[in-house]
Structure formats: C-alpha cells, structure tokens
Amino acid sequence: MSAHPLVRVDGLMKRFGTAAPVFADVHFRIEEGEFVCLIGHSGCGKTTILNVLAGLDEASDGTVLFADRELDGPSLDRAVIFQGHALLPWLDVESNVAFAVRSRWPRWSAQQVLGHVAHQLDVVGLRHAAKKKPSALSGGMRQRVGIARALAIQPRMLLMDEPFSALDALTRGTLQDEVARLCAETSQTVFMITHDVDEALLLADRIFLMTNGPDARIAEIVVNTIPGPRRRQDVHHHPAYPALRNHLLDFLIERSRGFDAGATNYDPKNPPEIRLVA
Numbered sequence: 001m002s003a004h005p006l007v008r009v010d011g012l013m014k015r016f017g018t019a020a021p022v023f024a025d026v027h028f029r030i031e032e033g034e035f036v037c038l039i040g041h042s043g044c045g046k047t048t049i050l051n052v053l054a055g056l057d058e059a060s061d062g063t064v065l066f067a068d069r070e071l072d073g074p075s076l077d078r079a080v081i082f083q084g085h086a087l088l089p090w091l092d093v094e095s096n097v098a099f100a101v102r103s104r105w106p107r108w109s110a111q112q113v114l115g116h117v118a119h120q121l122d123v124v125g126l127r128h129a130a131k132k133k134p135s136a137l138s139g140g141m142r143q144r145v146g147i148a149r150a151l152a153i154q155p156r157m158l159l160m161d162e163p164f165s166a167l168d169a170l171t172r173g174t175l176q177d178e179v180a181r182l183c184a185e186t187s188q189t190v191f192m193i194t195h196d197v198d199e200a201l202l203l204a205d206r207i208f209l210m211t212n213g214p215d216a217r218i219a220e221i222v223v224n225t226i227p228g229p230r231r232r233q234d235v236h237h238h239p240a241y242p243a244l245r246n247h248l249l250d251f252l253i254e255r256s257r258g259f260d261a262g263a264t265n266y267d268p269k270n271p272p273e274i275r276l277v278a
C-alpha cells in the first residue's frame with residue numbers, strides 16, 4: 001500500500017437510532033487505479049458504506065479521506081452508478097448524459113458537450129439511441145446510459161451499487177465485459193458492491209469480505225491472483241479460479257456468520273490479506 005492511497009477509511013461506524021451499529025471498526029484503503037469489490041450478506045451495511053464514500057450519507061464515527069482530504073459531501077470526483085440507473089425520464093439519452101457533462105464543464109460550448117456525449121455513447125454502444133427517452137430503452141440499455149453518464153464526467157472514483165443485478169444473464173455478461181475493458185483501459189478507480197462472486201473475480205483486484213450485521217466488520221481482504229486484463233471467457237480457466245471461488249463462497253455460506261471480531265488474531269485495522277494461488 002502506498003503512503004497516499006486515493007481512499008483511506010478509518011474506524012468507520014454507522015448506527016441508526018439506538019440500535020446496535022450496522023457496522024463498526026471498518027478500515028480500508030483503495031489505491032488510485034484499483035478496482036475493489038465489497039461482498040457481504042444483505043443488511044451488513046454495504047450500501048451505507050458506498051453512500052458515505054459518495055458523500056450522500058454520514059458515518060456515526062470514523063474518518064474518510066479522499067485524496068488526503070476529509071470528505072465533504074458529494075462531488076463530481078466521485079460518480080455513482082445505482083442498481084436502478086436513476087435517469088431523468090423526461091430527457092432523452094443524449095440530454096441525460098449532457099446534463100452531467102455540463103455540470104462538470106460549465107464553460108464548454110454546446111458543440112463540445114455534444115461531441116463528448118457522442119463519444120461516451122459510442123463507448124457504451126448507444127449512439128443509435130441518443131434521441132430515445134429512457135422509457136423506450138431496455139433495462140440493459142438504461143444501465144449503459146447510467147455507465148456512460150458516470151464515465152462522461154471522468155470521475156476520480158466510480159462507485160457502483162450492484163449495477164448489473166437487475167439485468168438478464170446475457171446482458172449482464174456483456175456489460176460486465178464492457179465495464180472490465182473500460183476500467184482497465186482508463187485505470188479507473190472503482191468501488192463496487194456485488195453479491196456475485198464470479199463478477200467480483202472478473203472485475204476486482206481486491207475483494208473486501210464483510211461479516212453479517214449487525215456490528216459487521218471487514219473480515220478479510222482477498223487479493224485476486226488472476227492477473228488482469230481478465231475476460232469472462234478466460235477467468236474460470238485460470239488455475240487459481242477454483243480456490244478463489246471456493247474461498248469466497250465458503251465465506252458467504254459459513255464464515256460470515258460465526259465471525260469473532262474479538263479473536264486475538266484479528267486486527268480490524270489490518271484484516272488478513274488472502275492470496276490464493278492454484
């Protein structure tokens with residue numbers, strides 16, 4: 001880890017009302033250019049952590065430094081792609097993306113904005129749908145618009161909350177490939193929530209495993225020992241794949257439940273880093 005990671009989270013805790021904390025003592029770093037996935041069961045606080053990183057929610061305790069500065073609300077440095085795309089329904093595809101581009105570069109001419117939008121729509125294969133309203137698009141196309149809009153503002157970090165979970169298997173696979181390619185080409189820093197271990201092994205450089213809530217922790221950090229660039233048709237042939245996949249599934253099925261944060265060999269500031277090879 002470098003002395004100046006892009007994201008530095010220390011002692012993060014979130015409590016709603018007087019209930020037990022959803023999660024506590026969460027520490028992690030994300031390096032510039034890294035793709036990190038967060039995996040854990042429903043309710044352990046993944047979306048809450050993502051919202052804190054986005055500046056949309058505040059933790060009850062702890063600090064988040066982004067590029068060595070304490071976070072202060074949302075910023076165009078951090079773009080979010082939600083599960084349900086969140087497009088403006090009254091604007092066509094081009095205008096949805098242009099809206100974000102104009103807020104990022106308010107001095108750009110209309111021509112510059114439209115040129116940039118056209119390029120982003122090309123990147124996600126949606127140039128032909130530029131004049132369509134979101135209601136006239138399939139779920140996969142809408143999610144593509146969300147991706148184009150997020151990437152169009154060239155964020156320093158992309159935050160994705162289960163971005164493919166509402167899609168059919170075929171569309172999901174295609175979009176996963178596209179995101180893998182786009183992020184690798186631009187060395188995009190990404191923090192993504194997923195429930196899908198194969199998706200994590202395709203996309204992530206490191207996978208943070210969260211225990212069940214309440215009082216959830218990051219139990220361990222699994223390093224993806226399958227080297228990039230990874231492609232969907234190759235990943236499962238890599239010799240390390242079975243061990244990695246079994247390790248992630250065993251965690252979700254078994255170890256995420258009985259985790260003991262008080263165990264002497266567990267240091268929340270330094271969760272065990274797991275490096276599995278074939």
Ligand SMILES: Nc1ncnc2c1ncn2[C@@H]1O[C@H](COP(=O)(O)OP(=O)(O)OP(=O)(O)O)[C@@H](O)[C@H]1O
Pocket residue numbers: 016022040041042043044045046047048049
């Ligand atoms: N505004 C709120 N008020 C009270 N409780 C909340 C609020 N927001 C979230 N919670 C609770 O905090 C816990 C964590 O929610 P969060 O959505 O972060 O979990 P998650 O791990 O992302 O779950 P999922 O995988 O189902 O999306 C849940 O038990 C949820 O009920």
